[in-house]
Structures are given as C-alpha cells and as structure tokens.
C-alpha cells in the first residue's frame with residue numbers, strides 16, 4: 001500500500017477562516033443570537049387553536065429549534081477546537097464566554113417550550129403525534145413533555161435554578177478551590193517537596209513500589225486533613241438534590257440519572273448482578289499482577305504500577321494505515337469514513353507544545369464534518385485514542401441524515417461506537433505484537449480497563465448509593481464516608497487488595513460534579529454494551545456492519561432497552577446479555593494468566 005502521507009494538522013478554515021479573529025465567525029455568532037431570539041419570541045406566542053393548523057405551527061417551531069441548535073453546536077464545535085489547538089488563545093476564551101451566554105438564553109427558551117408541551121392535553125397530544133412530520137420525533141418530544149411535567153411549575157423551577165447558583169453549584173466550585181489548595185508533602189533523599197494533587201497522582205505509576213507507597217501515605221493524609229470541609233461540601237450537594245427531588249415528589253434518587261440515560265432500574269440491577277456473578281477471574285489477575293511487580297498482595301497504590309514495556313513507536317502514517325487495515329476487516333463504510341477523515345485534514349494529531357491535553361471528537365452539523373483532536377507521539381495508547389475518536393466520528397456519520405433532534409444520544413450510549421472501534425484495533429494489536437513482552441503489555445492494558453469498569457467504577461456506584469441512602473436521614477460525617485468507601489471498595493474488588501483508599505470519596509472529582517449525579521454507572525454500561533455488540537459482530541462475521549449502522553442510527557430515539565431489543569434481540573433487564581460481554585473481558589484475563597504462568 002503506497003500512498004501520500006496524511007497531514008497531522010487539521011483544517012478549521014473551511015468552517016470559519018482566520019481562527020479566533022475570523023469575521024465570519026463573529027457573523028455566525030450574531031446569526032445565532034438572532035435565531036435564538038426568533039425562536040424564543042415564536043415560542044412565547046405559540047398556543048394551540050384546536051384545529052388542523054396546530055401541527056403546522058408545532059412543526060414550524062421545531063424547524064426553528066433545529067436551525068438554532070445547529071448554529072449553537074456549530075459554534076461550540078469551532079470554539080472547542082480553537083481552545084484545544086492553542087491553550088493561549090485568549091480571544092477564543094472571550095468568544096467562549098459569549099457563546100456560553102447564548103447557550104443559556106437558548107436553554108431558557110427551551111424551558112418555556114417544554115413547559116408548553118407539558119400542558120397540552122393528552123388527546124390533543126396524541127392527535128398531534130399522528131402528523132407524519134411529528135411522528136418521527138415522537139420519542140424525543142414526548143420525553144421533553146414528560147420531563148417537564150414531572151417537574152414543578154415554571155416559576156418554582158426558575159426559583160430552584162436561581163437559588164442553585166449560590167446554594168448548589170457554588171459548593172461544586174468550593175470543591176475545586178479546596179482541591180487547588182490541597183498539597184501533598186513528599187520526601188525523597190532527605191528533601192521534602194510540596195506537590196499539587198495532580199503531580200502526586202502521577203507518581204502512582206512510578207515503577208518503584210517504595211515511592212508509590214510513600215506518596216500514597218501522604219496522599220491519604222492530605223485528603224484526611226481537609227476531610228471535614230470536603231464532607232460538608234459533599235453533604236450539601238446531595239442534600240440540595242434530595243430536597244429538590246422531594247419537592248418534585250420523586251422518592252428514588254436514581255430516578256434522575258436513570259431517566260437521563262434513558263434506562264430502567266432493572267437494567268442497572270441486571271448489569272451489576274452479572275458483573276458480581278462473573279468477575280471472579282479478575283481476582284487471579286490482581287494476584288498475578290502482584291507477583292509480577294514483586295509484591296505479595298496488590299495495594300490500591302499498585303494498580304497503575306507499570307511492568308515490562310512496549311516501547312515501539314509507530315509513526316503517524318503507519319498508525320493510520322494500521323487502523324484502516326483493521327477497520328477494513330470489519331466493514332467498508334467505517335473504513336471509507338476514516339480514510340476520508342485522514343485525507344481531508346479532519347484530524348489534529350501533531351506533537352507540539354501549546355496544545356491542550358487529552359483527545360476528543362466534535363461535529364460541525366452545518367458542514368456535516370467531524371474534527372478529531374489529540375497529540376500523537378506514536379505509542380500504542382495513541383493508536384487506541386485515534387481509533388476511539390474515529391469511532392465517535394463514525395457514530396455521527398451514521399446519524400448524519402437524521403433529524404437533529406434524533407441525534408442527541410445519552411452518556412451511556414455515547415461511548416458505544418468509540419469503544420467498539422477501539423476493540424477492533426486493540427484486538428488486532430495484541431495479535432500482531434512483535435514480541436511476547438509487547439503482547440503482554442497490550443493485553444494488560446485491556447484487562448486494566450476491565451478492572452477500572454468492573455471494580456473501580458462499581459465501588460463508586462456502591463459508595464454513592466449507600467451515601468445517598470444515609471444522607472436522606474441526616475448529615476454523614478467524614479469518618480463515616482471513609483467507612484462507606486472502604487466497604488464499597490472491598491466489595492467491588494472482591495477483598496483482593498492489601499490496602500484500600502478510604503478517602504477516595506474526597507479525592508475523586510466525579511462525586512462533586514453538579515451537572516449530573518451518579519457520574520459512574522454510564523461508563524460501565526457503555527463499555528459492556530459496546531462489548532456485547534462486539535461479541536455479536538465476532539459471531540456474525542463480515543456483513544455485520546449494516547446492522548451495526550442501523551443500531552447506531554437509533555441510539556438517540558428510543559430507550560436503551562428498546563434499542564437492544566430491536567437490534568440485538570437482547571433483553572437488557574436480564575443478565576445474559578451482560579454476561580456475554582463480560583465473557584470477552586474474562587477471555588483476556590485467562591490469556592494473560594496463561595502467558596504469565598512461567599514468568
């Protein structure tokens with residue numbers, strides 16, 4: 001395969017020439033504002049007349065909604081690209097503030113719109129949904145209507161939002177502030193250094209066990225030192241939420257996160273049930289890993305300890321070709337989409353200073369184009385990231401012709417296509433490894449992901465559940481939070497660690513995010529759901545791609561149970577589906593144990 005090398009710098013000028021100084025982008029923001037204002041005033045004027053014109057009026061409003069959402073998303077995508085490619089771009093930050101303001105007024109308009117949907121009489125609603133233009137949007141529109149109906153009156157919800165600025169979100173910001181001031185004292189060779197929590201966390205992957213152990217001790221001490229403040233913050237965040245739920249008449253604290261992820265409680269229970277019943281082999285893996293790093297039993301701080309090395313660097317072009325080659329074994333559409341992305345400068349991968357860390361995919365709906373951001377230095381994990389982001393891109397590509405309202409998938413299915421693409425490439429990488437050592441490192445990387453999703457995230461869910469249960473009855477002290485956390489970790493890790501991390505509740509940002517509660521189970525869902533589809537793809541072989549695309553298209557217009565029933569013939573509320581996905585993880589564990597038995 002000989003062809004020209006792919007550029008590792010993206011092209012943003014096709015959207016708005018001139019980066020953050022682009023006059024075209026300024027104009028775009030002005031147009032967006034006009035579009036929001038028009039939508040808002042039409043929403044305010046809108047009322048049902050009880051005749052055939054009602055469907056026309058609603059369809060017209062939805063047309064404005066779609067057009068406005070396209071504009072705000074196009075702006076958001078451009079801004080996230082500008083910010084990431086150059087963290088010093090001050091102009092981009094100014095523009096971002098402007099766009100955030102626009103988004104807020106769009107949200108206000110949408111709240112009024114949803115409130116009006118909620119007040120439509122059932123028979124009138126049913127008649128409206130018979131209209132062929134509205135029929136395809138029935139799921140998303142009904143969801144908006146039901147969610148608005150389950151809340152309090154517009155005025156009461158507005159009051160909650162207003163009070164939440166100082167009484168809720170402020171506690172989240174307070175957490176960031178305390179974390180920023182938290183220092184970890186670390187002594188080495190008679191010299192004591194004051195480390196930020198980020199710097200200290202990096203030392204957990206230090207190859208020297210004594211270093212990890214020493215840092216961990218100080219790490220726990222640092223969080224313990226602020227535990228009373230942090231416990232207060234956590235209690236008030238949960239207390240605010242529980243009070244809002246009570247006012248709305250919701251008695252289950254899982255209602256909000258489950259609704260948000262369009263899934264049933266039974267599905268969540270079946271997933272954790274299958275995990276608990278099938279994760280036993282991970283115990284043997286943790287034991288073997290302890291032996292490999294020369295410890296008797298693995299400690300919390302050993303989880304990221306490296307062993308062996310897979311130091312082969314692969315140039316960008318070769319990495320790209322490797323991905324395309326593996327995708328080609330799965331399907332033509334995914335391959336041609338990815339090739340198009342490589343050939344048309346959709347990917348920013350250059351290794352240069354000034355770029356933001358991490359990787360992401362974003363979509364420009366008005367242009368029907370994706371952009372992928374990352375920093376590629378040639379490691380196996382870079383290749384996975386590239387495949388992961390291309391998977392996200394393919395998801396949006398599969399949905400490109402759908403109504404925009406039918407393209408907003410929830411967090412739990414958002415990672416389906418990305419994990420799927422990553423699996424294809426990770427499996428091939430293990431098979432193609434040039435040395436035993438490289439193979440082992442790649443396999444270990446895969447199993448580590450299972451430990452993260454099936455043990456670490458499970459512990460977070462168990463903790464958060466028991467914490468909310470106790471919080472309903474009153475304030476939960478820092479000491480009690482430590483107890484609950486250690487208990488959750490012992491259960492999720494099957495008692496296989498030597499030492500646990502009781503103050504993990506304080507050190508993990510995810511428990512303090514005000515956007516959505518229970519920022520944990522959707523990760524595990526996404527991982528296993530994707531593996532379940534992957535298991536199906538392996539069974540059915542070539543020709544599965546068409547079915548895969550059909551599934552992706554439906555990810556934002558039905559519940560996850562309906563999605564699995566329609567496209568996989570699977571019942572997510574039963575353990576079988578989940579068990580088949582977990583089996584793939586355990587196959588890796590068995591292979592790892594086999595390969596390391598004589599080491």
Ligand SMILES: [Zn+2]
Pocket residue numbers: 388392415418
């Ligand atoms: Zn992702």
